[in-house]
Amino acid sequence: MRNKNIDSLFTFIDSSPTPYHAVDNMVQTMEKLDGIELKESEDWECKASSLYYVIRNDASIVAFRTPKAIDFNKIAFNMVAAHTDSPCLKLKPVKKDVTGNYMQWGVSIYGGPLLNSWLDRDLNVSGRINYIQEGKLQQKLISIRDLFFRVPQLAVHLDREVNAGLKLNSETHMVPVLGLSDNDENLFEDLLLERLDEKGVEAKDISAMDLFFHESQPCSYGGMKQEFIFGPRIDNLAMTHASYEAFLAGSPNTKVSLIASFDHEEIGSSSPHGASSNFLNSVLERITIALGGSRQEFMKALTRSYLVSADMAHALHPNYEDRHDDVHRPLINQGPVIKMNAGMRFATDSQTTSRFVLLCRQADVPYQTFTGRNDIPSGSTVGPLIATKLGVSTIDVGNAQLGMHSAREMAGSLDHGMMIKVFTELFGE
């Protein structure tokens, strides 16, 4: 069941090892489509039938298309929100000491990864490096894909009880090995400088960095009929990609179509560019003003607007059937999952569901519903955070996957195209 939607998703995931790279890839495509970057520090002027995007801290992005006709009695925002970040190992600012002759670098655990899945995996390093050149603050994205690093697991002979339950200390057991030190403490810094040099940057020293270890193996199809996809960061680059593909394909008639993909969802969304920040709110108000509207018109437009919070969902796990509600157990390749939680850990209600069901019908796509067991606490998404801030009608949806937060996750090869079709309906309004 190979298809072009998944081929395109694979290209996006493989070339987006960090949120910075995901945003950079989206920007490069939008530039080819004459997308215009708006800077928050400057005045904005927007016109009809145009494509714009705004970036915060290189890692969160809001992009929007203005409708063919601007009518402030009708204007509204049709939005899909997702996130650019995934759980991983983030390099600490200063390296660890050499143990024996190993060169290692300490890591902070970013988000809630399944730590065991990071063991004995070939890891690359990518991210953002900041440096100072002739008194000026500079930065560059970097991605080391040709060198591989490891967090080696302890042999079974040295931990005879390991298969009864692996216990990992997140501080001491997850430190990747970069190589052998050769009595040179600066090997890694020198490597980074060398890679900057290859990009034409003559940095003498690095002032700070946001670097991450990540899975190196490219995405692949799986299953007897290639009905599965295997790859890193499916949560949530898949939903970022689905919203983005639909967004680029359709031009809206009377509403503003908008996608937002935020960094820092995996650590709670509280940062100057996370979903709990003023980023989206500020962009929406400025769009209204830049189109010639007033604050009153902005507030009115919010009441007519609709937000789809798109984040991956938990598929029924065949080996842990008891972890699921008896009926609400999403199946792979059976269409988008509408996520509900009576405690509003998901923003979905009957009205926002009804609207999404209509979109599914228009797109001729099946849908499923999910609610968790009462005795297992629910996860959450950016949906309730944004809904609370904006007061906009919001639904939480996603495609079914297994192994969420593993270094290498698994989903369906048909669900992705179905979600794109539903988003395309939304963005055609």
Ligand SMILES: [Zn+2]
């Ligand atoms: Zn997620």
